[in-house]
Amino acid sequence: METAEVNPSTSTSPALNQARMEKFLERVVSDFGAAFSTTLSFIGDKLGLYKAMAFEGPMNSETLAKKTGTTERYVREWLINQAAGGYIDYDPETGKYSLPDEHAIALTDTESPFYVAGGFQVVSSLQKAEERITTIFQTGEGMLWGEHHHDLFEGTERFFRPSYTGNLVHDWLPALDGVVEKLQKGAMVADIGCGHGASTMIMAKAFPNAVFTGYDNHGPSIEKAKAHASGEKIPNVKFQTASAQDFPDHSFDLICYFDCLHDMGDPVGALKHAYQCLDNDGTIMVIEPMAGKQAEENFNPVGRVYSGASVLCCSPNAMASGGYVLGTVASDSALEEVARKAGFTRFRRATDAPFNRVFEIRK
Structure with a gap:
């Protein structure tokens, strides 16, 4: 009929x-x-x-x-x-x-890998930026991460931490060649764009012989991370305010980017600096939101969430801080292109989860 x-x-x-x-x-x-x-x-x-x-x-x-x-x-x-x-x-x-x-x-x-309540806080904070985002649609300007409502910073940590708790130590790090062994013996690790330090502290607790430093250009987030680490008495972790382009060179064995490389306005410059700060046998671990190879592969609930976050937060920050906009739903090939422009020769997707992709990058 x-x-x-x-x-x-x-x-x-x-x-x-x-x-x-x-x-x-x-x-x-x-x-x-x-x-x-x-x-x-x-x-x-x-x-x-x-x-x-x-x-x-x-x-x-x-x-x-x-x-x-x-x-x-x-x-x-x-x-x-x-x-x-x-x-x-x-x-x-x-x-x-x-x-x-x-x-x-x-x-x-809050300790369950299924915990989702932080997402409500993230959405609420980004809705508060609607007027500003409407304007930059027309002007082509950006909006820095630190210009958002303070709920974004806490909500982001609450939203991502459960996934890190459930996957980082048991699945993601073991998927990288030889990294767990190095951490067990005592590696030097940098966590770039660490925010409130959830990912840094999860690793530090799991590998007490290694030394972890979390870096973020958002000073208030670093102060929160320091307070959390102090309260939990984690001796092998510290936090410092620094950008992805100027964190100190310590010949790190592992440099991590948890859901942040796509936010950066100069991801190539960030990885070039990481190249200089990485041991010759070191590893870059990049965690990125799940995304498809083609635009149409993101036409699903996860893609809807991540593309929305990209427009309201991630892409504006990249526009404001350099103009190279990967976006939250950047494809594997787009991320690989950035890594190779930075001088790296080895790039692979090491593993993935329903909401994340895990990449291993090496010299």
Whole structure:
């Protein structure tokens, strides 16, 4: 049976496929709900609403409000929103809501590799930059990482740390030729663009004989990293404010870039400096978001997230700091081109995960 076409009200418009129109509008309404829900989920994260529901059994809005010191009238419709999005369950017979255990782990367990709540904070922070991003679309200017709302810095660490916790020591480092053995004996490691230092400290804890230094050009993030390291009493790690082009030359055995090379306005210059600071038998490890070889291979939920982040954050930072824009969905070949321009002769994808690619680069 063919779908009927309808003529729009204006004579100059083409005939419309009614089914296609309805399907598109359904998608748009779903996106409206997702946008509102992301903000409400961040609020739920900040106020401890998820934690109060985790592993506690069914409860109503009055109970949840009392447990969290919040106002029941707001909690009432927050629960409706969350149930409509499938985050929490609702029992119409009792009028109570519950948080499934699997959802509770993903939303509240900061030590789980499935933890995702930091993503709400990232999205919320980037939405605050909309006016500025709209302007730079027209002017061609950029926006530095440090110019974003402070929630971006904390949210990024919270979002990426679970993946590093679950994969870095057990999967990613072993995929690099001979690196684990060097770390066990006592290697020198630089973590470039380390942010709050999550990746640096995960490695330092796992390899106490090695010496780790995290570098970042964002001073406030380095201060946070220092505070975290001090609080956890990790003796073989330190942090220093420095850019990817001027961190000290110490003949490192391993230099790491965790989800940051694509943010840099001069990635070739960054890797050229790394080449000079790397031992002749040393290794560059580059962690990048998952992306396809062709644009159409990114037409999926992961590609949608990463391309959105690229437009709102990563590409503007690259535009502001040099103008060589890899972008968050840079292909393997685009990254290899940068490495070879910097003088490296060996480049391979060592392994990958659902959200990341791991590259090994050597002289």
